Amino acid sequence: MPRIVEPLSDDELGNIVDLLKKGEALPEDYRFRLFASCHKSELIWPGKNNNICKAELPFQAIEHIDTPKLNQLHNTNQSKSTWANKIIWGENKLVLSSLQSGHLRREIEAIGGIKLVYIDPPFDVGADFSMPIEIGDQESFIKKPSIIEEIAYRDTWGKGVDSYLTMIYERLRLIESLLASDGSIYVHCDYRLSGVMRLVLDEIFGESNFVNQITWKSAVGDTSAKNSKYIKSHDDIFYYRKNKDEYIWNDIFQDYSDSSIKQYKYEDEHGRYSYVPIDNPGGGGYTYDLGYGEKQPKGGYRMPVETARKWIEEGILLLEQGKVPRKKKYINDEGVRCQDIWSDISGSFRKEYPTQKPEGLLERIILASSNQGDLIADFFCGSGTTLAAAEKLGRKWIGCDLSRFAIHTSRKRLINLQVALDSKKKKYNAFEILNLGHYDRQYYMGIDPALPKDEKNSQARLKENEYLNLIHRAYKSEPLHNMAPFHGFKSETNHAVYIGSLDSPVTMSEIEDIISTAPKYSFNKVDVLGFEFEMGLNPDMQDKAKEKNVNLVLRYIPRDVFDKRAIEKGQVVFYDVSYVEAKINKIDDTVSVELIDFGVFYRQEDIEFVAHTLKSGGSKVIVDQGQVIKLTKTRGGGLEHETLTNSWTDWIDYWSVDFDYESLQDHLSGNNIFENQWQNFRTKNNRKINIESEKFKYSKPGNYKVAIKIIDIFGHDTTKVFDIHIDTKR
Structure with a gap:
């Protein structure tokens, strides 16, 4: 029976006005009497907001990866006309919002839409997302999450469950709008959030579209609290459909338990069987002879x-x-129909990523709620387990993650899978890596990327001072005026500062202008800051600067600058641009690439601080000024340093070559897409890295660009391009 809501009296209306003037809270009952939309049960928490992100940012393809087909340039028409799976690096709220419309949405709808979403959002309020990183073929050290990852996690858990619900509520609403009409979603969580997660999902997808709450016996949990509580040993997975009457379902079977198998104690020519009753236990059944x-x-x-x-x-x-008749029930070779308690998939396995789940778990979900060729998505993809399971089962996929390291981990995993499938003559899809490029930076600065070019440029000019001041605060430099092209000065180091554009790389001509102008102001040390740098700037331009007595330092502006909390706490770190030296080995129409040197200049922790916190006899591996160092405090209180990076190759985790870098362009930006034609990388089982590529044979003479991409042990990439000319073979 609908609730009868009494209208507010004049006295009550006057009371509301008085309370609002005083800035005091209204009595809770008024909410139900003021707003008709409140006449339903819903979960309310501080910070809940029905507004969702409406950013529409263009995606940019930056890399295309297929099983290497050495000695054969790819057919670029084919790669443009057929679906390529996608790993998207970026904040998933912006990614989800940007998927709502535009070219990629049309591409998704053209293949039937997103049929299945699995997400495993971070639900451990005390999680430590540090992870071990192996150095060359020797020791390992702990990689800390980037500041942008830490801040994203703070945003999620800063106010406990309230801020988590705010984060997940918006993303679930965006996901619901992206799902195909016959699509499904599985949301993975644990006891901390299962209660409230069910209510949030009910609100967004509708109670009638709830299907199952799956209990996965993930592992034996914390056994330290003896004699005080039951041992936590399971996660929950909520399964909802977009429409209860329109969905994809394939029966899934589990193996029989030992106790179940024992019940099938009879056997005939058709197999093992047991007897089952056919009476109607409640009475009133059929009667006949x-x-x-x-x-x-x-x-x-x-x-x-x-x-x-x-x-x-x-x-x-x-x-x-x-005797009363009995019915034979034969044991099913496929097993028993899958129940909502899963204890047959182990959660105990070697993890390469903190939140990694077993592939078997994802395979069961994908087989049940999708068909071959369907599109699967995971917007917290981590190490790429969902993507790998989807690829093995012949599904198309989209993955997204904020972590650069997660993107790199997924890339290596999926390349390995491509090679494995290809070796077994099984089909697979190429995949590409996308990001939001400079558009997400514009968004963070309040510039609307969707505006026409002239209007956007006008808005960018108005925001320019705000942008420069933001970088100055993060870099701890002071603005300079009327000293173009320089923007500031860092008193701490006596370096002049040049700040690159928000939405384009620092170019060769900009560097040349800096070098020629620096002596005019008696600047012999200049820090050049940029989000991106034109390929090939370092170290050649630095050598050219030294000829003019200018010490040039190129540093990346990290995405962390867009969070004022990171700036206020002094957590923003500007890393020096890595450099790579290589040579092209060419014989007639055959080319290989050989690495000569690779330099990085990272710093993860302060040596003095770590030394102070170390206990006697203790040790810790840290990164300082481009070296991985093991610090050990002796029993006498002394400090021993052991450098673990013995060679420049120790920094390289992965490298690849595109032998025809101009053959494939992004259809929106027109930028070249790095087409991965050969690669070599370290794995858990093989820590060696080759420094020379295999030989590539060109099919026709001409001018070509050869690009190499190196990804270091942190997941950061460095690219260099060479121009070559291929003559007709003599």
């Missing part, structure tokens, strides 16, 4: 006579004079 002198069940039969006669013909109804 089958004519074999059988005894009628006390409560009658549970099936009509037609079914009974059919079973007799099939030989599965046992009839004996004076």
